[in-house]
Amino acid sequence: MVPLDDVRKLLAATGARVRDSVPLAGLTTLRVGGPATVAECGDTDALVATVRALDAAGIPLLLLAGGSNLLVADAGFGGVVVRVATGGVELGEDRVVAEAGANWDAVVAATVAAGSGGLECLSGIPGSAGATPVQNVGAYGVEVARVLRRVRLLDRASGEIHWAAPEELDFGYRTSMLKHSDRALVLAVEFALRTDGTSAPLNYRELAHALDAAEGQSRPAAPVREAVLRLRAGKGMVLDMADHDTWSAGSFFTNPVVPAARVDEVRAAVSAYMGDVTIPTYPAAGGVKFSAGWLIERAGFGKGFPGPDAPARLSTKHTLALTNRGAATASDLLDLARTVRDGVEERFGIRLEPEPVTVGVTL
Structure with a gap:
């Protein structure tokens, strides 16, 4: 100390x-x-x-x-x-610039209130604006890499401050060159906005269905934001002090991307354990993306696992969130995370990777 x-x-x-x-x-x-x-x-x-x-x-x-x-x-x-604790937000006709400490959902809300579109699918995500490019935040078919214009960085080695373009940040699924690195500090972010007030194309089936829209269509940004907030709240993914399902880090594990050469092996492992089932998968760079939440639940870890008396439990609304029921410690959460991770790997041969940054502990 x-x-x-x-x-x-x-x-x-x-x-x-x-x-x-x-x-x-x-x-x-x-x-x-x-x-x-x-x-x-x-x-x-x-x-x-x-x-x-x-x-x-x-x-x-x-x-x-x-x-x-x-x-x-x-x-x-x-x-x-x-x-x-920086919080400045500057709205332009086709862009928004937010300081790193600005509340992310407040930034999204401000753009929608101003009649602009593009960020509405990222509504309700807790945290700060500066964190969004670090882990390439994404939800409901939109990720930061697609809407980011540039990031203002402090290079901690040289002391220089400069703006970096998206192509300099090596974005990937829930990652960037900024993640798990202490070389650069995000000071501000700038995002492109749609000036006609319409949303990004609705490429996520659940959201499109909620809006009675065809996949790929756009809708006015305001109702899209409202729909996203409803969907997230139903999964315990909108912060609420009174709801312990929201005492979480959001999705604790990333959706695993399995190399193409191993996909048949994983499908066979799932079938051997569960019989003939339809496994939800999605195209991804380098292979096929499996749903971590689906794997967790099918491996035997249902909503609320391990039970009502446990200080750390899976959310009662969404198996991908590990939650603090009010008195959990970091050790409690790590024990639960290891149980889930190891159980999925034992049954299906896929090792889930944690999304949160750990400080002073390891999974």
Whole structure:
């Protein structure tokens, strides 16, 4: 643990507000995580100055904004947590620029309210705007890589600030060159908007059906946003303090992409375990994408697993979410994640990969 007085002196001129022994459980959507020293940065200048100062001093830091994709150890974090509390949003005719700490759903809501389209399918996703390109956030047939114009980055090695184009970020399914790397810090993001107020093409069957539309059609952005929020809420994927199904990191496992050479092997394993069933799959770069939620449930881990008395359970609405029922620890959630991951691998030969970033713990 870095002495608090040393941190305060180091960051005195940065504009950051330093607090000691802050429970990180209160700053994450899983609501787990022990104490840490937190430096809160309310503007981009303070954020850049704070990160540069800590890097120059060799002090470990953890960047935290919305906290929606983090599983933090019960022991907390021994360095300094830099809270990205920047929130500026600038709307243009065909674009929106949001600072890294801006609430993502509020950004989407602002674009729809202004009569613009393009981001509505990404409504209701918890977390910050700056996190969206890091893991190439996606939902209901739209992902960030398709709508992003550019990202403003701080290169922590050189200290330089620059705008990077999407093609520089090596986007993939729920990943980018920014994920699992501490070289660059997202300061702001810019997205393209549809000026006619219509949505992105409805390429997700469930959403198109909810809107009584054919796949590939567009609809006015506002009703599409409303439909997405309804669908997400039905799966416990819209934050609600009163609903423990939303005390989660969203989808805990990514949908596995199986190389083409192994697809028949996986299908045979599923058939051997379940008999003749229709397995939902989707085309994907490098192979075929299987539904992680479908595999989890068919492997014997149903909604609410392992039962009503467990502190950590699968959501009662969606098997892909691991939830804190109010008193779970990081260890409880990890034990559940391992049970599910290992059970799916044993039955079907597919090893699920976690989506959240783990801090101080490993799956």
